[in-house]
Amino acid sequence: MLLEPPLDRVCSIQMACLVLDSDLKIFQCVMAQLMSVMAQCKC
Secondary structure (H helix, E strand, O other), X not given: OXXXXXXXXXXXXXXXXXXXXXXXXXXXXXXXHHHHHHHHOOO
């Protein structure tokens, strides 16, 4: 997965997702951040 440079605080949550240990939690975080980013910024 390619990450764009953060344009906004909302976008930067992508980085936070990468430090989680559990694969399931990573998946849940990515899904949550994706919807948040789509709604609030233009990554």
